[in-house]
Structures are given as C-alpha cells and as structure tokens.
Amino acid sequence: MAGRRNTSGPYRIIRDTSHPYILLILMLALLLAACGGDNSNAPDVHQLIKNAQAAIQKVTSYHFSLKAENIGTNAALPITSADGDIQVPDKLKATANAIFLGTNQQVQIIALGNQQYIYLAALGSWQSATGLIDPRTLSDPQTGVSAILGHIQNPSQPTDSNVDGRSCWSFSGQLDPSYLSGITGGGAPAGTLDHVTTCIGKNDNLPYEIVITGIAAQGDTDKTVRTFKLSNFGEQVNIQAPSIAATPTSPPILTPTATP
Template identity: 25%
Template sequence: MQLRRAVVSLLAVVLLAGCSGGGDSGTSATDLLAKAKKTLDAAESAHFVLTSDGAPSTGTLLVGGTGDIERPASFQGTLKVQTSGTTADLEVVSVGGTVYAQLPFLPTYSVIDPAQFGFGDPGALLDPDTGISQLLAKAENAKNGDEKRVDGEVVQEVTADLPGQLVADLLTSQDPSQTVKASFLIATDSGELRRAELTGPFFTAEDDGTYTLELSEFGADVSITAPPTG
C-alpha cells in the first residue's frame, strides 16, 4: 500500500510539473501570441510609450516617444529624435498616411517624410497587416518565459525571433538581414500586449540596440485630426 501511494504521489508531481510550464498559464506561446494579435487588432485605440538603449552619439535616430494611436491610421504624440548627439522632441501627427511634425523653432506643422528622421509612419502602428500586431503574427521560435506581475496584473513572457525586414519596416534597422530578438509581455486575462522589447541592429549594423514599446489604455476615447500647416 505504501509503495502504491508513493507511486501515485510521484505521478502527481510529474504531471503538475509538466502542466506548470515554468510558471506560465498553461497556454502555449503560439496561442498567446495569436490571442494578443486578435486583441490588438480589435482595439480602436491604444497609448504607447517607446524607449531605447544603445543609441550612438552620431546619426539621426528615433530614440523614444509617447502618444496615442487611433484606428485605422492616425497618431498624435511626441517622438524623441537624436541628431548628432542632441535630442529633440518632435510633436508629430499622422492621419491617413500623411505625417506632420512641428519642427524646432517653427510655429506650425509641416508635412514631413518620417524616414528622414529615422522612423516610419506612426499612424500605421495599429494596421493589422503592417503594424505592431505583425510582430506577434510573424514571430518565430516562440517560447513561454516567466509569469510576472506588472502593476498588479499577471502577464506571461513570450520570447521569439523576428524577421529583420519586418522590424525595419515598422521601426528601423541598419541591417534588415539580421534577426531581431523579442520579448513580449502579454496579460493572461485580457490578452492585451503590455510590452514588447526588441533587440537588434537598430542603430548600427555591428552592435545591438534595444527598443521597448509599452502599450496601455486599449480602446480609450481618442480623436485625431490633421493639424493646420503654415
């Protein structure tokens, strides 16, 4: 009887260990990414904060920003652009594929080509075909990491590899042929993507840099219109 109990107990421990997945919710990494993409594609708006690490002191680079994205193709916020070691805050509005910025020392907005400032069209960030959710859809080698809490909310980490060209089209890259490492934090209850940390050749082809994108306020009441230009 004691031997039987010991075998049953050992079996229970093995089964529980197999289900725990190192602390994850039991949902596969692929399913979590799919749920996060579906949730993001259904959001009418979101607030984002972008930070970076590893930018050199030369060149024109996007190093950070904050703002609101509204579906289908609008953005309003402040993007931090570094030029020759000096960081400037650009007030940026994007509506329907046209990007406007209030450049330093100018009183009104001008239509700009965002590529000249080191970034793509921020209005496209919620586009299901080319925006943030494509990072989730085209992630490769996805694996569950640790389960964590962010501001009291349970999130599951998913690590993955991303095609370099995909990230280059969304943000930037000095070598799109290189794979980008990604770490996603996904709220297990809501499926909302809370954070995406990307590591790759963003600033130079030889050295890795990091972009961290944080999302919140899904579905908030946001209304973005094109600004008057001078």
C-alpha cells in the same frame, strides 16, 4: 548515573546543529516560490500568440510609449523616445525625442494617413514632414503589432510577469527585424535576427510590452534596445491635423544623414 540520558554524545550534537539548516532550506523554498510565481497554469505559447493577434486587431485605439537605447544616428527613424496615442487605423499623435540636425531634440508628431506633421521649437510652428512613424503600418495585420507577434521564432514557454502592475505572460524568441520597420524605419541587413521579449495580458490577451534587442535599423548594434509599451486600449482618442504655417520653411525630413 543509571537512567540519566546522555546529552553530550554525538547524536545530540548532530540533532541540535541540523535545526538551522532545516529552517534555512524551508525559508529558501518559500522565497523561491514567492519570487518565481506560479507557472503551472501557463498557456501554450502558440495559442497565446494567436489570442494576442486576434485581440490587438479588435482594438480601436491605444496609448504607446517607445524608448530606444544605443540607436544609430543615421537611422531612417532616429527617434530615441516617444509617448502618444494611436487611433486605428491611420492616426497618430505623439511627443518624441529625435536625433534631428545632429542633436537630440523634442518634437511633436501628428500623422493622419500619408499626411505627416512635425513641430520643432526652433521653427515655432507645425510643418509638413516625411519619414515619421506611419500608424498604418502599426495597424496593418501584415506589418504591425499583429505581424510582430505572429513571426516570433522559437517562442519560449510563458512565465508569470507584469508590466507596470498589469499581470501578463512573458515569453522570448527571435524575430526578423523587417517586421519592425513600422517602429524602426527598417534598414537592418538581410538575414538578421533580433532577440524579442513580449508580455501578453492574462485577462485581455493584449500585448503590453515588446522589447527588441539587436540590429533593427541602419547604425544599430547588438546593444541597441527598443522597448515598446501599449496601454489604455479602446479609450476615446481624437486626433486632428494641426494648423500649418502660411509660409512654411523647408519641410523637415527625418531621413538618414549618410548615404545608405
């Protein structure tokens, strides 16, 4: 009939079937934008590192957690996890799980300068110790957190991220594991480079997380992962030496069980 619009032609079919695809593309674009975050205002990574180094050197205390996966059992610091506080520059108190006498045991650790103490349930008292995490190495700008940040090689462009709900800029790079000796105890072969990812707070420039993958201590493999988180910066911390047993047993020494 004259004047009637053709609703069965090919153009009608193309127009109708294109609607779902247009909607799908729009939905995908919105989803990618929501998931990817806005990196258009990401800072220069080298300036970000400098700011983080300056910020961590002003901190008087912080809480830390360390989780280590697939570590060597004969490492100098065979700690699989730790949770505690550091009072800059030389005090530390933590509860840790460590490979001790061939088994994974929970221990309590206190370090004040070069005086180190450990509490094992099997011993029932605090004992003097050696080979524990030295808080001075973590606070020293040449060996600690600041040095780790400053020696990251080929850092990537920062991307939007968060650690435990705290907004931060994440970037990755490579690191000579000798700068991790304050955390791992050292022992990686010369020339080793580990993969490292860190996240720097957007509001305070402080390092919230450092994740190290690779060989950083004796017995590690390329599947060894250490996650070091920092929080509660500048909060009040009071760390004191424990009471030592009047007649201590042989001091626990967390050192390799095999000859390096």
